[in-house]
Amino acid sequence: MWICFLLERKDIVFTVDVLKRVVADFHRSGQRSDVVDRETVIPTGSGRIATVVGPRRAGKTYLMYAAMKKLRAQGCDLRQLLYVNFEDERFKLEASDLDLLLDAYRQLYPEMDLATCHFFLDEVQEVEGWEKFVRRLHDTVSRNVYVTGSSSRMLAREIATSLRGRTVPFQVYPLSFAEFLRFRAVDAEDTSSSVARSRLVRAFDEYMMVGGYPESVTADAGLARTILQSYLDVMIYRDIIERHGVTQTHIIKDMLKRIFENTARIFSVSKYYNDLRSRGVAVSKDTLYALFSHIEEAFIAFPCEKWDRSVAKRAQTMKKLYANDTGMVVATKFLREADNGHLLETACFLHLLRSGHRPTYFNDSVECDFVVESVEGRSVIQACWELDEANRSRELSGLVRAAARLGLHSGTIVTHVQTNEIQYEGIDISVVPAWRWFLEMPRA
Numbered sequence: 001m002w003i004c005f006l007l008e009r010k011d012i013v014f015t016v017d018v019l020k021r022v023v024a025d026f027h028r029s030g031q032r033s034d035v036v037d038r039e040t041v042i043p044t045g046s047g048r049i050a051t052v053v054g055p056r057r058a059g060k061t062y063l064m065y066a067a068m069k070k071l072r073a074q075g076c077d078l079r080q081l082l083y084v085n086f087e088d089e090r091f092k093l094e095a096s097d098l099d100l101l102l103d104a105y106r107q108l109y110p111e112m113d114l115a116t117c118h119f120f121l122d123e124v125q126e127v128e129g130w131e132k133f134v135r136r137l138h139d140t141v142s143r144n145v146y147v148t149g150s151s152s153r154m155l156a157r158e159i160a161t162s163l164r165g166r167t168v169p170f171q172v173y174p175l176s177f178a179e180f181l182r183f184r185a186v187d188a189e190d191t192s193s194s195v196a197r198s199r200l201v202r203a204f205d206e207y208m209m210v211g212g213y214p215e216s217v218t219a220d221a222g223l224a225r226t227i228l229q230s231y232l233d234v235m236i237y238r239d240i241i242e243r244h245g246v247t248q249t250h251i252i253k254d255m256l257k258r259i260f261e262n263t264a265r266i267f268s269v270s271k272y273y274n275d276l277r278s279r280g281v282a283v284s285k286d287t288l289y290a291l292f293s294h295i296e297e298a299f300i301a302f303p304c305e306k307w308d309r310s311v312a313k314r315a316q317t318m319k320k321l322y323a324n325d326t327g328m329v330v331a332t333k334f335l336r337e338a339d340n341g342h343l344l345e346t347a348c349f350l351h352l353l354r355s356g357h358r359p360t361y362f363n364d365s366v367e368c369d370f371v372v373e374s375v376e377g378r379s380v381i382q383a384c385w386e387l388d389e390a391n392r393s394r395e396l397s398g399l400v401r402a403a404a405r406l407g408l409h410s411g412t413i414v415t416h417v418q419t420n421e422i423q424y425e426g427i428d429i430s431v432v433p434a435w436r437w438f439l440e441m442p443r444a
Contacts, residue, residue, distance in 0.1 A: 015097055018090050019104035026083050035065045036183055036214075039354075040172055042067040042146060044074075044118070049138050049163060052148040054172030055299040055324050056239065057231050059214050060148040061085070063172060064120045067146065071118060079109050080117045086126040095129030102141065118144040125149040131162040138166055150239055152297045173354045174212030174325045177204060177438035183217045188439055197435075201417055204435040208343055211327020212350075228331035232256070232300075239298035240291070251276070251283055252291050259301050260332050263323040264345040299324055304349060307360035307371040307402075320361055322349045340416070344434060345369055345383035348414055356444030366394065368402035368411075374444045380411040387415055387431060396424045403427045412437070 042050045042063050050067075052060045068081050082105055086093065093100075102114070119137060124130045124147045138145045181188045186203050190196040210216055213231065216224035236253065240246055254276075259267060269292055273285045295301050301324060306317035323329045326343050333339075352359045352372060362368040362380070370381040380402040384395050399411040410428040420431035 015093070016100050016104050016107070019084075019101050020108055022084060022088060022090065023082060023105055023108055026081075027078055035062060035069055036179075037066060038063060038172075038179060039176060040170055042170065043168065044071055045144070046168060047143045049134060049167040050146040050170065051163070051167045052146070052170045052172055053150070053152060053299075055174065056150040056235055057213055057215065058172050058174050058299075060150075060172050061122055062214065063170075064122060064146060064148065068118070068120065076118070079112060081120065082117055083120040083122065085122040087123045093127050095127055095133060098127065098130070098133040102137075114141050115143075117142050119146065121145070121147045123149060125151045125153075135162050135166065150235075150298060151243070152299060173350060174327075175214060175217060176212065176351060176354050177207050177435070180207045180212060180217055183214065191436075200435040201433070204438070208326050208340075208347060209330050211325040211330070213325060213327060216327055224327065225331045228325070228328050232328060232332060235298055235300055239300075240294045244290075244294050246291065246294070248283060248287065248291070251281070251288075252294075254281075255288070255291055256295065256300065257332070259295070259321055260323050260329050263301075263321065263329055264342040264349070265320060266318050267321040268318060302349070302353060305360050307362045314360060322346045324350070326350075341383070341385040344385050344414065344416065347434070347438075348381065348383045351438055351441060355441060362398070362402040362405070364401055364405065366398040366401050368398040371402060371406065376442075378406050378408060380406065380408060382411070382413045384413055385416050387413060387418055387420075396422070396429065399429060400425045400427045 038059060040063060042052060044067055052063055054060055064083065068083070071081065072078065082101075084101065105112075105114070105117075119142060121130075121134065124134070127133075130147075134145060134147060175183065178188055181200075181203060184203065184206075186199065187196075188200070191200065210221070210224050211228065213228060216227045219227055236249075236256065240252055241249060246252055255272065258272060269285065269288050273283070273288055276283055276288075296303060301321050303319040303321055305314040305319055308314045308317065323346060326347050329343065329346065348370065349359060352370060357372050357374060359370040359372050359381075362371050368380050369383050372379045372381065380399055382395050382399045384391065387395060395413060399413065403409070403411045404425075404427070409426070410430070413429060413431045414434055414437045415431055417433045418431050419433055422429040422431060
């Protein structure tokens with residue numbers, strides 16, 4: 001018994017020493033100089049826990065560094081900023097160990113008043129039971145707490161229970177087109193000449209191929225593909241297999257391959273189940289539904305419900321699925337020219353999400369890609385790489401049918417480069433190039 005006790009005490013001392021080293025290393029490294037401002041900004045001094053969730057590697061840590069940069073500019077001492085990445089391989093903490101973080105900080109800076117400190121806890125979902133510590137930290141130590149995580153369950157379960165009333169949630173996605181231009185140092189405001197507009201078209205084409213993950217945006221094309229493939233591998237293993245104890249690794253990989261190959265299309269678990277059975281793969285339908293839920297929870301793909309006046313009926317309809325990044329799609333499949341339309345539709349859907357909208361799709365014999373509802377009213381949007389004689393009737397009919405059902409008199413078709421104004425069956429239709437729509441689409 002005494003031996004066990006001594007070993008336990010030794011482990012605690014070791015953990016505190018490691019935590020002290022982590023904190024001291026951060027303070028020695030100082031403020032990062034490569035922080036580029038994002039459209040999403042974490043508020044400082046709100047008195048609430050800022051909870052930032054989104055796909056792994058989408059820029060949540062950068063938002064924390066941006067907040068720290070702001071605090072430093074306001075005169076905050078670097079020692080008042082405590083940043084810990086819970087994916088740091090130097091330690092593996094349990095919820096009961098989290099108090100040791102405060103002990104480590106007190107030992108390093110005994111003169112500091114913890115109430116004035118700002119606690120930045122990155123990928124905190126790695127510690128099971130983290131929410132109780134964060135709640136107590138906020139209630140009894142400091143009102144300046146910021147957490148990030150790569151699981152939507154952080155918003156649904158923990159915030160709805162332990163952190164209710166204490167938090168301000170933010171969701172982060174890969175870069176918008178405007179942010180992509182900022183990272184690439186391209187002037188988004190200059191549209192005065194054909195040369196400037198051509199530059200924006202070329203930039204948008206690169207955005208479609210590379211996507212919006214910050215690291216891939218600043219890498220060369222060949223390396224960007226490798227980076228994105230590695231991101232997906234990490235998401236599969238860390239956010240699905242390890243987190244949920246999934247043993248059917250071949251099935252989760254096959255399901256993701258199917259989803260990415262068919263982004264912007266309806267995905268049916270039942271049909272996928274039948275397909276697996278036809279290939280001799282033994283798996284239960286309940287297992288597939290659970291795996292599908294894990295994919296959504298990790299922000300690897302996003303569902304889009306079919307529009308219906310009844311919100312309850314929307315939840316029961318067949319959903320379209322969109323990959324979380326067009327660059328990720330390009331990096332994981334062999335593209336054909338016919339895929340350009342689905343890539344553009346995927347980019348449009350992600351941009352609507354990023355702008356605070358929750359789009360649905362319309363289908364009544366003909367389809368309209370997006371119905372957008374906001375405080376300013378409703379709008380209908382088609383995404384079409386090129387409007388030509390082969391698809392003109394289908395694209396216009398879907399938009400017009402949706403507009404008529406919703407009592408609208410206008411709609412928008414987002415294309416690659418085309419610009420036009422069309423009146424079709426009494427509906428005014430604006431045909432706009434993608435680069436312009438992505439830069440001008442208002443937030444919700």
